[in-house]
Amino acid sequence: DGGITxxxxxxxxKEGQNVTLSCEQNLNHDAxxxxxxxxxxxxxxxxxxxxxxxxxxxDIAEGYSVSREKKESFPLTVTxxxxxxTAFYLxxxxxxxxxxxxxxxxxxxxxxxxxx
Amino acid sequence: xxxxxxxxxxxxxxxxxxxxxxxTYDTSESDYYLFWYKQPPSRxxxxxxxxxxxxQQNATENRFSVNFQKAAKSFSLKISxxxxxxxxxxxxxxxNAGGTSYGKLTFGQGTILTVHP
Numbered sequence: 001d002g003g004i005t006x007x008x009x010x011x012x013x014k015e016g017q018n019v020t021l022s023c024e025q026n027l028n029h030d031a032x033x034x035x036x037x038x039x040x041x042x043x044x045x046x047x048x049x050x051x052x053x054x055x056x057x058x059d060i061a062e063g064y065s066v067s068r069e070k071k072e073s074f075p076l077t078v079t080x081x082x083x084x085x086t087a088f089y090l091x092x093x094x095x096x097x098x099x100x101x102x103x104x105x106x107x108x109x110x111x112x113x114x115x116x
Numbered sequence: 117x118x119x120x121x122x123x124x125x126x127x128x129x130x131x132x133x134x135x136x137x138x139x140t141y142d143t144s145e146s147d148y149y150l151f152w153y154k155q156p157p158s159r160x161x162x163x164x165x166x167x168x169x170x171x172q173q174n175a176t177e178n179r180f181s182v183n184f185q186k187a188a189k190s191f192s193l194k195i196s197x198x199x200x201x202x203x204x205x206x207x208x209x210x211x212n213a214g215g216t217s218y219g220k221l222t223f224g225q226g227t228i229l230t231v232h233p
Contacts, residue, residue, distance in 0.1 A: 031219045042122075042207060042225040050219050058220075088159065094211075096219045103149045103168075103211065105221055107161035 002027045006091050006108035012116050013078070013085065021076045021111045023091035030096040032074035033105065036060060037088045049074055050096060078113065086115050118143045118217075120210050122224035129198045130232050136183075137193045137227050139208030147213040150184065152193045155226075156204040164206070167191065169213070195229075203231045 004025045013019045023032065031050050035043040045058030049068040063082025068074055074093075078085045089112075092105040119142045129135035141150070152164040167175045167184050174182050179199075183192045195202055208224040 033221055035223070040226075040228075043223040045220070045222060048220060056217065056220070090159075090161065092161070092221070094219065094221070104151055104163045104166055105161075105209075105211075110159050 004091060004093055004106055004108040006111050008111060011111055011113045013113060015115060016080045018077055018079050021089055023074045023108060024072055025093045026072060027093060027106060029093035031094045033092040034066065034076045035090045037090060043090060085113055088112050118210050118222050120208055120222050120224040122208055122227050124227045126228045128230040128232060131198055131200060133198055134194060134196045135198055137206050139191045139224055141189050141191065141210050145212060145214060149211040149213060150191045151209040153207045153209060154204045155207065198231050200231050200233060203229055
């Protein structure tokens with residue numbers, strides 16, 4: 001059963017702590033993405049990766065870090081430098097090199113991060 | 117940098133009627149993809165429809181169709197025969213098909229659609 005799995009669904013962080021959000025896909029997709037969504041807002045791109053061992057900053061990368069050591073995995077670390085991390089985080093993946101019919105992104109179910 | 121703008125924060129429609137959601141984008145690329153996604157209260161993102169920039173024909177998927185105006189950089193979504201299940205937040209998205217930011221996927225701010233019975 002192919003798809004994208006984000007874990008955990010809910011995450012609580014104390015101020016000053018780093019936390020890591022997991023994203024795994026078994027779709028053999030090339031690209032992976034992390035987005036942040038605030039209440040009633042759109043999706044803002046944090047980082048994306050086109051290929052293993054490479055990634056690009058999105059529009060709001062400050063205070064976040066990522067790694068892409070395996071094609072299937074793209075974990076996001078929210079560091080203590082991110083001053084307002086409470087938000088809903090969505091991970092996505094897509095094929096980059098293939099037929100047009102497969103160009104859309106597939107999304108995980110999200111992680112709700114709350115600073116306590 | 118590419119930007120996507122949805123100028124309608126909220127829209128409403130009567131059940132069985134038609135509604136159009138607006139989207140404009142800014143890019144210097146000639147090849148790209150455009151999408152509309154739906155996000156219901158469950159927050160699961162669902163693809164509604166896609167459009168390839170090199171195709172002049174507007175995409176359609178059952179009750180959903182787009183009006184793609186490449187020169188105007190406009191990509192509106194028309195929902196016909198609206199149903200209660202169409203109520204959701206709708207996002208317009210742009211994806212590069214070339215260059216160093218190949219595959220970068222950018223979203224608009226979203227439009228909340230309410231469907232009245």
